[in-house]
Amino acid sequence: xxxxxxxxxxxxxxxxxxxxxxxxxxxxxxxxxxxxxxxxxxxxxxxxxxxxxxxxxxxxxxxxxxxxxxxxxxxxxxxxxxxxxxxxxxxxxxxxxxxxxxxxxxxxxxxx
Amino acid sequence: xxxxxxxxxxxxxxxxxxxxxxxxxxxxxxxxxxxxxxxxxxxxxxxxxxxxxxxxxxxxxxxxxxxxxxxxxxxxxxxxxxxxxxxxxxxxxxxxxxxxxxxxxxxxxxxxx
Numbered sequence: 001x002x003x004x005x006x007x008x009x010x011x012x013x014x015x016x017x018x019x020x021x022x023x024x025x026x027x028x029x030x031x032x033x034x035x036x037x038x039x040x041x042x043x044x045x046x047x048x049x050x051x052x053x054x055x056x057x058x059x060x061x062x063x064x065x066x067x068x069x070x071x072x073x074x075x076x077x078x079x080x081x082x083x084x085x086x087x088x089x090x091x092x093x094x095x096x097x098x099x100x101x102x103x104x105x106x107x108x109x110x111x112x
Numbered sequence: 113x114x115x116x117x118x119x120x121x122x123x124x125x126x127x128x129x130x131x132x133x134x135x136x137x138x139x140x141x142x143x144x145x146x147x148x149x150x151x152x153x154x155x156x157x158x159x160x161x162x163x164x165x166x167x168x169x170x171x172x173x174x175x176x177x178x179x180x181x182x183x184x185x186x187x188x189x190x191x192x193x194x195x196x197x198x199x200x201x202x203x204x205x206x207x208x209x210x211x212x213x214x215x216x217x218x219x220x221x222x223x224x225x
């Protein structure tokens with residue numbers, strides 16, 4: 001099962017951009033890359049996902065390496081509400097989530 | 113659009129007891145997945161239901177079982193509770209499709225004494 005590796009923790013100053021890296025060297029050709037985040041005392045929240053091309057939405061941008069072995073979640077201007085654990089996971093194309101593996105994620109701290 | 117809801121919020125049980133946790137899926141979603149999240153860890157997949165049938169299972173023993181109802185609400189049942197079952201239990205609903213997004217509920221915090 002394809003796994004991802006992320007730094008345990010990162011810090012950012014408020015209103016500065018944040019780049020959260022994720023390595024997924026064993027990704028298969030049809031795995032989607034998904035990012036979720038989990039605020040304290042809440043369930044995970046979808047952030048963004050992509051397959052091959054870079055993606056933008058109102059929350060963040062996702063930059064995917066050309067070989068797809070790594071990706072970066074970009075928060076353009078960190079706010080205090082962005083302090084959370086960020087998970088990078090791979091979604092295979094099979095119609096079951098039994099191969100979806102959440103690691104411990106990256107705990108992002110935002111400094112005022 | 114109503115989001116995913118779970119009940120109860122918190123629960124305390126003793127070892128050996130049985131527990132039922134409930135989840136109400138987001139409107140229009142036909143798939144529900146259950147996860148166990150230990151403190152400081154990412155969620156671990158327990159199982160998934162699609163149109164009332166189990167459609168994938170993680171590495172959990174048979175004492176973890178579930179149901180999905182015609183209105184796509186769901187239950188997670190755990191028999192013979194063990195101390196290690198203490199965790200946050202999350203359900204997530206989705207429209208089953210390749211690479212589709214899951215929408216998580218706030219979770220039920222289970223403590224086993």
